[in-house]
Amino acid sequence: HPFHLHGHTFDVIRPQGSTEYNYVNPVRRDVVSTGYAATDNVTIRFQTDNAGPWFLHCHIDWHLQAGLAIVFAEDTPDTAAANPTPDAWNQLCPIYDSLTPDQLGGGGGATV
Structure with missing residues (x-):
């Protein structure tokens, strides 16, 4: 899998196929590349x-479409302050806002 990170360059301190850290x-x-084995x-x-929010994803299109990706939320307080x-x-959602906890699925059941 060729993984790409938006918004950054990174150090590859251990490449695929190696057990040594640099x-x-x-x-x-x-x-x-994350390797093959x-x-x-x-x-x-x-x-x-x-x-900001930065996307890390596989560059193989159908892997990306299948969800092989993650978003890193970096420095969320400053991001929120800059983009209130x-x-x-x-x-936007007055119907949703008027729902009770029971209607939202928080009706006293077990929490994780």
Whole structure:
């Protein structure tokens, strides 16, 4: 799987097919292959210095369409402060807002 991270470049400190970690002079990329064998593992590191939601996904289209992706929410307080929710947002769903906890599925059942 070729994985791509938006909004960052990252250090590949352990590439696929290797058991050695390279903290001294790692390769810098924004895409990395995770390998082919079931035992392949890749370790990346990156600084969280770019506020916002950033997408990490497989670059094989049908894998992406199947959901092989994640969004990192980085520095959410600063992101929220820079992009406040408009007051009109709270008026979008008056029917939903009027539902009771029982109607929302929070009717006293077990919580996880």
